[in-house]
Amino acid sequence: MLLEGKVAIVTGGTRGIGYEIVRKYLNNGAKVVLFGSRQETVDKALAQLKAENAVWEVDGMCPKLTDAAEVEKAVLAVKDKFGRLDILVNNAGISQSTSIYDYKAEEFDKVIDLNVKALFYAILPAVKIMKEQGGGCILNTSSMVSISGQSSGVGYPTSKFAVNGLTLSLARELGRDNIRVNAVAPGVTKTDMVAALPQPVIDRISAQIPLGRPGEPEDVANAFLYLASDLASYVTGEILSVDGACRV
Ligand code: NAD
Numbered sequence: 151m152l153l154e155g156k157v158a159i160v161t162g163g164t165r166g167i168g169y170e171i172v173r174k175y176l177n178n179g180a181k182v183v184l185f186g187s188r189q190e191t192v193d194k195a196l197a198q199l200k201a202e203n204a205v206w207e208v209d210g211m212c213p214k215l216t217d218a219a220e221v222e223k224a225v226l227a228v229k230d231k232f233g234r235l236d237i238l239v240n241n242a243g244i245s246q247s248t249s250i251y252d253y254k255a256e257e258f259d260k261v262i263d264l265n266v267k268a269l270f271y272a273i274l275p276a277v278k279i280m281k282e283q284g285g286g287c288i289l290n291t292s293s294m295v296s297i298s299g300q301s302s303g304v305g306y307p308t309s310k311f312a313v314n315g316l317t318l319s320l321a322r323e324l325g326r327d328n329i330r331v332n333a334v335a336p337g338v339t340k341t342d343m344v345a346a347l348p349q350p351v352i353d354r355i356s357a358q359i360p361l362g363r364p365g366e367p368e369d370v371a372n373a374f375l376y377l378a379s380d381l382a383s384y385v386t387g388e389i390l391s392v393d394g395a396c397r398v
Contacts (some may be wrong), residue, residue, distance in 0.1 A: 152375060296335055
């Protein structure tokens with residue numbers, strides 16, 4: 151098992167890509183604490199995971215990710231409970247596609263607050279724990295739009311370019327403390343949002359993807375597993391695209 155004995159936090163772990171990362175990590179021997187936005191969705195995800203495998207060591211919390219003090223408290227609680235923190239996955243995120251002509255400043259703030267500032271808030275306490283214990287691993291969820299931009303909803307690609315900047319810079323700053331920092335940049339992935347689209351729309355999107363289909367959450371979670379594991383012990387400062395070579 152690739153993550154035997156490791157302790158991980160996965161934000162946005164209640165559904166979609168985050169939920170698959172949680173399953174993949176548990177299946178590979180990690181102890182996982184998922185962070186969700188509401189207690190009901192956290193409880194539902196925990197019940198599903200326990201039903202799948204009763205021996206998995208999984209817990210859940212719902213700190214407000216855009217509140218630095220709440221996030222710090224939650225990260226420290228994980229360290230108190232499990233004695234360490236090896237992997238922090240900053241996955242929670244929101245997207246939107248408003249035209250620039252209709253954009254409100256508050257909308258832009260909301261995207262940046264969750265997609266960028268919340269990552270920073272979780273990283274602050276995590277790196278202190280990781281440095282003290284001799285190393286660790288930080289993984290961020292970026293997006294293919296961090297490479298090409300997108301034609302509406304400018305806040306979302308802006309936030310993901312920032313995620314890449316944070317990732318590359320912290321990889322350089324934290325390497326000496328044996329803390330690796332990487333990001334995964336998914337393409338169109340069949341989470342609730344995409345799976346709910348009518349089949350003709352999915353077919354049209356698929357036609358633009360060289361591999362001929364949207365990604366499954368598991369395709370993306372596999373990249374998170376690799377980067378968290380010792381197989382990637384010399385990989386840091388990498389933005390790993392998992393997008394079927396779709397660069398539209
Ligand atoms: P999703 O909507 O299924 O999941 C998003 C997760 O973030 C959920 O667990 C949700 O609870 C959490 N979340 C949302 N708002 C939150 C808040 N205010 N506080 C705490 N948690 C909150 O979407 P997903 O597709 O699984 O997205 C996961 C990540 O993948 C995001 O960062 C997203 O930008 C990125 N991504 C997704 C795609 C795609 O096509 N699905 C493509 C590229 C990047």
